[in-house]
Amino acid sequence: MYSCVKSYGIGGIDAYAVTVEVTLNRAIPSFDIVGLPDAAIKESRLRVQSAITHAGYEMPVAKITVNLAPASQKKSGPVFDLPIFLAVMAASEQLFHSYDQALPEDAAFVGELSLSGAVRPVNGVLSMAIQAKQDGITSLFVPAQNAKEASIVEGLDVYPVSDVSELFSHFNGQAPIQPLPFDPTMILEGSNHFDADLSQVRGQSFAKRALEIAAAGGHNLLLLGPPGTGKSMLAKRLPSILPRLSFMEAIETTRIYSVAGLLPPDHPIMNSRPFRSPHHTVSPVGLTGGGSNPMPGEISLAHNGVLFLDELPEFQRQALEVLRQPIEDNQVTISRASSRVTYPCSMMFVAAMNPCPCGYRGHPQIACTCSEAAVHKYISRVSGPLLDRIDLHVEVAPVAFEELSGESREETSAQVRQRVEAARRIQEERFAGTAITCNARIPAGTLNQMCPLEDSALEFLRRSFEGLGMTARTYDRVVKVARTIADLDGSDIIRKSHIAEALAYRTLDQKYWYENR
Ligand SMILES: Nc1ncnc2c1ncn2[C@@H]1O[C@H](COP(=O)(O)OP(=O)(O)O)[C@@H](O)[C@H]1O
Numbered sequence: 001m002y003s004c005v006k007s008y009g010i011g012g013i014d015a016y017a018v019t020v021e022v023t024l025n026r027a028i029p030s031f032d033i034v035g036l037p038d039a040a041i042k043e044s045r046l047r048v049q050s051a052i053t054h055a056g057y058e059m060p061v062a063k064i065t066v067n068l069a070p071a072s073q074k075k076s077g078p079v080f081d082l083p084i085f086l087a088v089m090a091a092s093e094q095l096f097h098s099y100d101q102a103l104p105e106d107a108a109f110v111g112e113l114s115l116s117g118a119v120r121p122v123n124g125v126l127s128m129a130i131q132a133k134q135d136g137i138t139s140l141f142v143p144a145q146n147a148k149e150a151s152i153v154e155g156l157d158v159y160p161v162s163d164v165s166e167l168f169s170h171f172n173g174q175a176p177i178q179p180l181p182f183d184p185t186m187i188l189e190g191s192n193h194f195d196a197d198l199s200q201v202r203g204q205s206f207a208k209r210a211l212e213i214a215a216a217g218g219h220n221l222l223l224l225g226p227p228g229t230g231k232s233m234l235a236k237r238l239p240s241i242l243p244r245l246s247f248m249e250a251i252e253t254t255r256i257y258s259v260a261g262l263l264p265p266d267h268p269i270m271n272s273r274p275f276r277s278p279h280h281t282v283s284p285v286g287l288t289g290g291g292s293n294p295m296p297g298e299i300s301l302a303h304n305g306v307l308f309l310d311e312l313p314e315f316q317r318q319a320l321e322v323l324r325q326p327i328e329d330n331q332v333t334i335s336r337a338s339s340r341v342t343y344p345c346s347m348m349f350v351a352a353m354n355p356c357p358c359g360y361r362g363h364p365q366i367a368c369t370c371s372e373a374a375v376h377k378y379i380s381r382v383s384g385p386l387l388d389r390i391d392l393h394v395e396v397a398p399v400a401f402e403e404l405s406g407e408s409r410e411e412t413s414a415q416v417r418q419r420v421e422a423a424r425r426i427q428e429e430r431f432a433g434t435a436i437t438c439n440a441r442i443p444a445g446t447l448n449q450m451c452p453l454e455d456s457a458l459e460f461l462r463r464s465f466e467g468l469g470m471t472a473r474t475y476d477r478v479v480k481v482a483r484t485i486a487d488l489d490g491s492d493i494i495r496k497s498h499i500a501e502a503l504a505y506r507t508l509d510q511k512y513w514y515e516n517r
């Protein structure tokens with residue numbers, strides 16, 4: 001006896017169709033699963049067996065062979081419990097009351113089973129729903145706790161299942177499960193609400209301006225200064241001045257969290273920009289993703305948001321070096337012996353650091369206690385190539401007492417965000433019809449065309465280029481930052497003042513890094 005059930009697996013953040021086939025043969029009873037299963041799938045056997053008997057049905061006394069097709073694709077996780085269960089029940093003719101009934105062709109099933117037959121949540125259901133829709137599936141049966149995230153896919157009936165017994169009642173017409181209605185509103189609900197507001201940071205107008213430029217053009221940012229000057233405070237407030245997530249961005253980010261199993265159960269949609277701030281003890285794999293059962297890392301969890309590395313020199317050197325390529329490419333590829341997965345990681349990279357181990361180098365009031373060698377060692381943990389990939393270098397100075405205690409009113413995040421959004425609209429027009437998303441991502445080949453400089457600006461840049469010994473990469477970054485400054489200014493052409501301001505964010509490497517070499 002034979003039956004087959006459609007299901008979905010996850011590779012990277014994409015889902016792929018899997019057909020679960022079951023045959024029952026008269027032979028010595030056994031239960032085998034083939035088709036490149038991992039350990040979790042092999043254990044399905046025990047869960048399925050237990051769920052069948054617990055639900056009051058009979059475990060077929062037969063040689064049971066389960067095949068997960070396509071057999072070439074390595075499969076992982078417990079998501080195939082439910083389809084294996086159904087296929088065994090169908091093959092042993094226990095699922096339906098009458099013989100002329102069969103599972104619908106256009107239905108697919110995913111879910112982990114508990115020993116008692118309860119259906120437990122699995123990772124990656126949103127991606128599965130998107131793929132199922134593309135494959136022409138009309139009914140997707142998912143664990144009840146995952147149903148909400150799948151319901152943002154239009155044109156797909158999502159059936160929440162919390163126990164295998166519900167499936168029997170459903171297919172036999174006794175108690176049909178109600179599909180969840182399509183619900184795109186979850187994406188809009190509560191978006192752009194941030195507890196931390198930029199107005200809570202007093203003074204620091206130079207750093208705030210840099211934060212605004214970074215947000216407006218999608219530029220990477222380094223904040224350097226003594227402890228207690230508000231570096232961490234500023235970085236945490238960056239998401240609050242970024243433009244709202246678009247519908248597509250919200251879906252992309254949600255897919256990553258779904259695959260990582262990190263969606264909040266009560267509101268399983270990521271509808272505001274993520275802010276990830278891993279501790280400096282994070283491993284290279286924790287940062288970029290990977291592992292024997294690959295999972296997205298911090299850079300991907302920051303997709304469409306901000307990755308903040310506080311106390312940058314404290315991170316493992318190796319962890320920082322593996323960041324270089326994903327920062328440029330906006331995606332990270334993890335190669336394993338048996339497979340290759342790619343995770344998107346289009347994020348703003350923000351880092352903060354002290355100027356030396358004690359933190360007070362160059363402080364106007366407090367004396368630094370570090371030796372030159374210690375300072376050099378500390379600074380050089382951040383390599384030149386990594387530094388080169390950061391567009392804006394900002395020195396955050398101690399705040400004056402008057403600024404902290406004064407009555408001056410600071411601008412709110414909402415006010416700054418308006419200017420950021422205006423600058424982004426200009427960029428949208430500029431990049432219409434291309435894959436470019438913001439100024440920071442202008443490819444070198446189109447830089448001249450998209451960033452016209454007035455003559456005096458070009459001349460000023462040429463003199464600075466020679467005077468400061470800039471590299472070609474630094475040149476590109478200065479022009480892109482100047483492009484954003486001009487956009488904030490509403491100017492088509494990049495003027496000398498825009499170049500001058502952009503150059504002001506390139507002085508740190510001269511001051512701290514190169515003099516140290
Ligand atoms: N510019 C500022 N405005 C208001 N409070 C500040 C400012 N700078 C520092 N603080 C206070 O000092 C604390 C430490 O700031 P933090 O951002 O952690 O500094 P850093 O990261 O530069 O060491 C904050 O929680 C805040 O209470």
Ligand SMILES: [Mg+2]
Binds near residue numbers: 233
């Ligand atoms: Mg800090």
